Amino acid sequence: MAADTMRRLRREPYGGAAELLPACGVLLLVAVWTAASLLLNPADPSPVTVLGWLLNAAACGALYVRRRYPVAVPVFVLAATATYYVTSEYDGPLVLALVLALHFLAAEGRLQAALAIAAVAVIGVGIGTLAGNEDTNIVSVFMLTGWLVAVVALGTMRHRRFAYAEEEARLRATEERLRIARELHDVIGHRISLINVQSGASLHRLKKHPEEAEEALAAIKENSREALRELRATLGVLRQVDEAAPTRPAPGLARLGELVAAARPAGFEVRVHSRGRARELPAAVDLAAFRIVQESLTNVTRHARGVTAVEVRLDFGERELSLAIEDDGGPASAAHRKTARHSTAGSGIEGMRERAAMLGGELSAGQGPRGGFAVNARLPYVS
Template sequence: MVGRFWEWLRGKKALVDAFFAVPVLLVSLPALLGGHQAMAEPAYLALTAGLVAPLVLRRTFPRTVFAVVALISGVQCAAGALPVAANVAVLMGLYTVAAGCAFRWALAAVVVGELGAVMATLRYPSGRDDQRSTLLMLSAVVAGVWILGLHMRTRRAYLSSVEERAARLERERDAEVKMAMAAERARIARELHDVVAHNVSVIVVQADGASFAIDTDVGRARQALETISLTGRTALSEMRRLLGVLREDDDAKAYAPQPGVAQLDDLVEQVRSSGLPVTFEVAGSPPDMSEGRQLTVFRIVQEALTNTLKHGGPRVAATVQLRYACDAVEVLVHDDGRGAAAADDGRGHGLVGMRERAAVYGGDVRAAPCPGGGFEVVARIPTTEAM
């Protein structure tokens, strides 16, 4: 409630300036009501009104208001009229120019104020020592008001820069959040590609086998259908888990953890059941690896075997080798299929996804046809962070 009031009041400059002009008017009233000895009441009233009334627009037109009150005070001094309480309007105008205008205008205003101090000292004679003291006092007041105005201008500029910086940081934070969301969606897209491509390839191979064997070998056809059913359920489960991260209201614990190197045996068995002979070899002791690195290894093997299923051709066999070193894990997936002769529809993103996954952890992937036939995927993933 208070914040709304200040926001509303901030836009009402004339109302606020009128509020600060009221005390000047109140101080001038006793002299008016009690009778002013050195000046007729109409003249005193006109002078007071001429000095106080412009203050209502003090912040709206700071230079104009200062020029008006300074001119009125200068005419008053030249005419020999005694100073009045409303002459403080000159100092208020000086402060406003120093606080709200460019420095050159603030400098011009302080020169005018100092000139007024000199005029007042010379116009109202007193002893030499008193004149010196009066000039020093008036100059100190003018300089103090001017410095206070400059300080307020600097403070307002600082607060404005802080607010601008906060707004910029907020915009940058929002942009980073959007970038993170886009990166997460890209990761999910790669995950979905790996899941769908692999499982659909297995389903297609099994369906082809079942269609050929349904009349001659019912048992084998039944086994192929069971594999299709199991593969389909696995694909749906992984897709639900991946798509679930896009649902803010869903409980993330309801989804299975990401696959890792421990699930490679299940992956190989699944591929074998689809009719692709796969030899799986492991060398070395598995070091402690983060879940992200394990997922990268799993997806590389999965994508390589999926490519073998899709492009290897008939009677193809594959070999998967996992070598654990002290600081990295090396993955080798080799098949004896068509290799360079395999058709490419140009719509696959598996090799790009493998390289991106490996690059995240400082690794690399090399995928190319082998001389004499076949295709080979070689990947190296560091198991520790680079220092």
């Protein structure tokens, strides 16, 4: 979604319709007004008339390349407009080209340049008025000042609106990348940790207890298959390809039994206890709860010392879900995992904290009341 927003905000290339329309619109208006003035009341000699048409065409045509030369175009338009009004008897609408040029300059984020050019234009008209130009007066100077300030302000507002939208799109893209990184870490890290433990156990038991080694190898095969399946599913979402809908349920507490079954070959038992009335959880809460349990079991697999059992307690409250995952590894195991947590900050426990915080909840990890390592999380149903 963030990429789509960036594509919508991306400006058209040079020479597109966005450049052509303002230039042609102002040129058409100026040409019609000038032609009508020449037919109804010809006042300029032929050389001055030709010069006036050239200045009109040049000033309006310069708007076509305003993005390529954002500052040079308003300066040129100001010079052409000033020359036209000084040399011609007609008070045409060419000033609209200057107004648009200043608006587009401010919309590009060049506020100081736009204000400087506008100030030069107002000062020039003011000097002409003081010099006795009958076509202008103090009222027209103030009106011109108001017009130029207004169009510069509108251009600045447009620039800030686009800048805010682009920054928001970048933040969304960053959040999406972090979310994907957490998903990949939780999915792949959990499966690879189980495969590592089970392969070590199978090598140890291969000669003395081949039947147990066979069971561990079967678990390795199943976990590797699951890792590949979930990795393909994640990459498929990233590629946004038109594939068939997934047949497996989305990760959630309904699949908690899979985590329990996958942990058995690792050498410890997982016991799940539930309290309160089970309910259908919001998708974000359900996924976060599953990933927190998954990452906690992964940490036990990686860093367990003497762990034989893990307790997973779910408390379905009225407004939030409480999670507690504690092992029986004892203080030494808890201290070992506390050290491991600091050495891998930003991926495991920190990733679980981020998940809880994004939902308006909180998560703590450390030595539990019974001496083992414990993870406690609180996930509100509505953040």
